[in-house]
Amino acid sequence: MQNLLETNVLIVGGGPAGASAALSLLKYSNLNVIIVEESDLASVKVGEQVNSSIFGLLEYMGIGRDDFTQDNFILGYSSTAAWGSERISVRDSIFNTETESFQLNREEFDYTLLEKVSEKGGIIFPRTKCLQFDQKDDNSWDVDLKHDTKGHFAVHADYLIDATGRSGSVGRKLGLESTRYDELTAIGKFLYCKESQHVKQDIVIESIEDGWWYCATLPNQKMTLTFFTDASIIKEKRLEKIENWNELLSKTTHIQHKITAAYSVGKPWVKNAFSQVTDILSRKNFLAVGDAVASFDPISSMGIGFAITSACNAAKAIIDANLGYEKTFTSYQENINAIYHQYLQTKAFFYQKEQRWSNSAFWRKRI
Numbered sequence: 001m002q003n004l005l006e007t008n009v010l011i012v013g014g015g016p017a018g019a020s021a022a023l024s025l026l027k028y029s030n031l032n033v034i035i036v037e038e039s040d041l042a043s044v045k046v047g048e049q050v051n052s053s054i055f056g057l058l059e060y061m062g063i064g065r066d067d068f069t070q071d072n073f074i075l076g077y078s079s080t081a082a083w084g085s086e087r088i089s090v091r092d093s094i095f096n097t098e099t100e101s102f103q104l105n106r107e108e109f110d111y112t113l114l115e116k117v118s119e120k121g122g123i124i125f126p127r128t129k130c131l132q133f134d135q136k137d138d139n140s141w142d143v144d145l146k147h148d149t150k151g152h153f154a155v156h157a158d159y160l161i162d163a164t165g166r167s168g169s170v171g172r173k174l175g176l177e178s179t180r181y182d183e184l185t186a187i188g189k190f191l192y193c194k195e196s197q198h199v200k201q202d203i204v205i206e207s208i209e210d211g212w213w214y215c216a217t218l219p220n221q222k223m224t225l226t227f228f229t230d231a232s233i234i235k236e237k238r239l240e241k242i243e244n245w246n247e248l249l250s251k252t253t254h255i256q257h258k259i260t261a262a263y264s265v266g267k268p269w270v271k272n273a274f275s276q277v278t279d280i281l282s283r284k285n286f287l288a289v290g291d292a293v294a295s296f297d298p299i300s301s302m303g304i305g306f307a308i309t310s311a312c313n314a315a316k317a318i319i320d321a322n323l324g325y326e327k328t329f330t331s332y333q334e335n336i337n338a339i340y341h342q343y344l345q346t347k348a349f350f351y352q353k354e355q356r357w358s359n360s361a362f363w364r365k366r367i
C-alpha cells in the first residue's frame, strides 16, 4: 500500500515564498506543514536585489540577520541607470527607489530559510514531484507525489499552497485564471572577478533599442549580467547564441565599462520575467503565494519582498480561516489585486521615461 502522510498545510515549492509561508505558520500557529520541492536545493537562483525592509520581514518570521553568514547581504553602494538618455544618472532620481538596497547571496538565502523551516518542525521533501491533486468533498486535498529515488507516496492536507514561482504550475493544473501583461524574458550570465581584483559594489542599468541591460555586483566576487527583452525578440535574434548576445552587449557603453575585468563561462541562461496575476478564489482551501500569485518586472525589485509578504499574509489567512473567521481568502486576494494595480501604474511610469526608441518592438508596447 502507498505511504499516506497527514498534514494541515501542504506547500508546493521551496523558494522564498514557500519557506516563508511555512515559517509564518510554524511561528504563529500549531498547524503542521510539509514542503515539496522538485529540485535538489542546489540549483542556481536569479533575483537578488532587496531593500532594507527585508530585515523586518525576516524578524516577523523569527529569523535574525545573524542567522545568515556575514557576507550574505552586501550593501548596494550606488545604483545608476542610463534610461531615457545616454547619460548615466543616479538611479534613485529616475526610479524613485526607497531606502538602502542590498545584493543577496541568493542560494544561501533560500537555503537558510529552508534550514529554519526544518529546525522549527516543518518537513521538507526535496527532489519530489506532484503527480496529481484531488479535492475532496470537505475541501481537503489528496496529493500523489513521487520522490526521485524513494518512489511514490501521498499527502492528505487540509490546505494547499502553490509556491511554485512564475510557472504557477499547481494553479495551472487546477485550471485557475491568470492575466499576463507582457512576455518579458531574461537572458543572462554570471561573471566572475579574480580574488585580487577590487570590484565596485554597484548596480548599472542601461537601455538599448531591444530592451535593457542590468549588471550588479553580488557577494563573493560574482556579478550578474542580464538582458531583459521580449521572448519573441530572443527568438528572432537568436540571442541564446553567445555571439548574438555579445553583439547586443557591444551596443552598451556603461555596462561594457563595468564588466571589463570580469570573465564568464558557458552559454547564457534564459528565465521568464513576465508580469502576471492569478485569481485563486475559484478553489476552496487553496492559496498561491509569491510569483505564483503575482509576478513583477524585475526593474521593480519587488519579487523577493512580495514573495515573503504574500506568504506571511497567506499564512495569516489560513490561521484565521482555521479559527472559523470568514472571507479571509477573499481579503487575501483583494490585497494582492490592490498591490498589483498600483504596480502596473508604477511600471508604466518607469517605462514612459524611455522615449528614444518609441518605434522599436520592445518599447512600443511599454510606453
Ligand SMILES: Cc1cc2nc3c(=O)[nH]c(=O)nc-3n(C[C@H](O)[C@H](O)[C@H](O)COP(=O)(O)OP(=O)(O)OC[C@H]3O[C@@H](n4cnc5c(N)ncnc54)[C@H](O)[C@@H]3O)c2cc1C
Pocket (backbone or CB within 6 Å): 012, 013, 014, 015, 016, 017, 018, 036, 037, 038, 039, 046, 047, 048, 049, 050, 128, 129, 130, 163, 164, 165, 166, 167, 169, 170, 186, 226, 271, 272, 273, 289, 290, 291, 292, 298, 301, 302, 303, 304, 305, 307
Ligand atoms: C532575471 C530575474 C531577475 C530578478 N531580479 C530580482 C531582484 O533583483 N529583486 C527581487 O526582489 N526579485 C527579483 N526577481 C524576482 C524574484 O526572483 C522572484 O520574485 C522570487 O524568486 C519569487 O520567489 P518564489 O518563492 O515565489 O518563487 P521561486 O524563487 O521561483 O521559487 C519557486 C520554487 O518552487 C519550485 N518548484 C517549481 N515548480 C515546482 C513543482 N511543480 N513542484 C515542486 N517544486 C516546484 C522551484 O524549484 C523553486 O524552488 C528576478 C527574477 C528574474 C527572472
